[in-house]
Amino acid sequence: MSSSTDLQTHIGTPTEPHHQSHEHTHPSDRSYIVIAVILAVITALEVGTYVFEDWFEDAGTGVLIATLFPMMIAKFAIVCGWFMHLKYDNPIFRRIFVFGLVLATAVYMAVMTSMQLFG
Amino acid sequence: MSDLAVETSPTLEAEEHHGTSTGISNEKLAMWVFLGSDCLLFGALISTYLLVRHNSTSGPEALREPANVFDIPFTSVSSFVLLMSSLTMALAVGAIHRGDVRRCRGFLATTALLGATFIGGQVYEFTAFYNEGLGYTTNLFGSAFYTLTGFHGVHVSVGIMFLMSLVVMSLRGNLGPDKAETVEIFGLYWHFVDIVWILIFTIVYLIP
Numbered sequence: 158m159s160s161s162t163d164l165q166t167h168i169g170t171p172t173e174p175h176h177q178s179h180e181h182t183h184p185s186d187r188s189y190i191v192i193a194v195i196l197a198v199i200t201a202l203e204v205g206t207y208v209f210e211d212w213f214e215d216a217g218t219g220v221l222i223a224t225l226f227p228m229m230i231a232k233f234a235i236v237c238g239w240f241m242h243l244k245y246d247n248p249i250f251r252r253i254f255v256f257g258l259v260l261a262t263a264v265y266m267a268v269m270t271s272m273q274l275f276g
Numbered sequence: 277m278s279d280l281a282v283e284t285s286p287t288l289e290a291e292e293h294h295g296t297s298t299g300i301s302n303e304k305l306a307m308w309v310f311l312g313s314d315c316l317l318f319g320a321l322i323s324t325y326l327l328v329r330h331n332s333t334s335g336p337e338a339l340r341e342p343a344n345v346f347d348i349p350f351t352s353v354s355s356f357v358l359l360m361s362s363l364t365m366a367l368a369v370g371a372i373h374r375g376d377v378r379r380c381r382g383f384l385a386t387t388a389l390l391g392a393t394f395i396g397g398q399v400y401e402f403t404a405f406y407n408e409g410l411g412y413t414t415n416l417f418g419s420a421f422y423t424l425t426g427f428h429g430v431h432v433s434v435g436i437m438f439l440m441s442l443v444v445m446s447l448r449g450n451l452g453p454d455k456a457e458t459v460e461i462f463g464l465y466w467h468f469v470d471i472v473w474i475l476i477f478t479i480v481y482l483i484p
Contacts, residue, residue, distance in 0.1 A: 186370055193363035200359060203482060204352045222483060229478040233471050240366045241467045242460075247300055250308045257312025261319030269323050 184239055192239050199228050307461045311468045318472050321427055322479060325420040332415035339410045340417060343484040347401070354397040355477045358432075361390035362470040369463045375453040381446040384459070387466065388439035391432050398429050421480070428476060431469045438462055 184192075206213055206224055213221045238244040243251045269275065296302055332340040339345060368383035402422070410418045442462060445451040451459070 183370060183373055184366075186367055189363060189366045189370065192366075193360065196359050196362075197356065200352070200356060203478065204348070206482060207348045207352075218483070225478050225482055229474060232474045236362060236467055236471050236474065240362050240470075241464055249298075249300060250304070253305075253308045253312050254315075257315040261315040264316070265319045265323035269327060272327055274327055 183242075183245070188239070192235060196232055196235060199232050203228050301457060301461075304457065304461050304464075307464050311464065314468065314472075317427070318424075318475070321420075321424040322475065325424050325480060328416040328420050330417075332417045335414035335418070336409050339408065340415055341484075342417060342421070342480070345405060345408070345410060345417075346481055347404070348481060350397070350401065351477065351481050354394050354401075355473060357390050357397070358394045358470055358473050361387045361394070362467050364390060365463050365466045369456075369460050372451075372453060372456045372459045377446060377452060380451070380459065381443055384439055384443050384446065388436050388443065391436045391439065391466075395429060395432055395436070398425065398432075424480065425476065428469070428472055431472070435462075435466050435469055438465070 203225060206221060213224070237254070243254065298305075329342055364383045364387040368380045368387060371377075371380035371383060402425075405418075412419060412422050439462070442451060442459065445455075
């Protein structure tokens, strides 16, 4: 019996059949709609930076980037976490996707830095 | 002997469901690996765009700078449409998991319609830029912009074709609750296309 517990700990995944755990963790339609409203609001805020273009021009590109990037990352994370179920699904999917994302970011940041994009 | 039987039971249980040693669906795993690798493709296109967008030396002066070319209000509406298509896709996945095939079909068709609206907007945008004098070979900015947004457009178009296939499968009665994972895996692709646009909209359009 103790061997079984050890094995479960070693595997680190639930022994419950996949479909059962999946059904329990699916967000409801209402949750999806709330998430979409949040995404729409963030998009509206992003577009707001264009509406107040003159102010951001005076403030500088750095301020614009510092305003837009957190919103972009938030939208990205919300879609990945809830719509793509990365928040609820097997962690291996998250690891695979994050690996690709981190690799792409690291490689192309290195390329852009070596080509003096950042001055 | 009995210890061995107890030790292997969790794996066997997992194998029973997906028929894999990991207990994870191979198709879903393959889609995630594909999406992870697609990050590298779009990373290459976005970084190339960032590197060359201000380096145009040919073509009309006014068409060398992105800020002079883009129609942000129009693209904002397109972005909103694509964002909402992610919602309808998520609702389609939710519906098929509940066994509501008819509702799922409706949401899949709506997603395809919203995707087609986005592509229509992109075709209109490309046509407008071309009429202003910005062709694919006019300058570096034009080449990088059309390649990046064009590749994204191809992804959306492929997605629309898959969506239509799912709708046809559903109409023929071949897309029941037993195929919920097929819809879910396609949903991953569609949401990925959406998150790539989230990056493009901010990096390409909103930051001059």
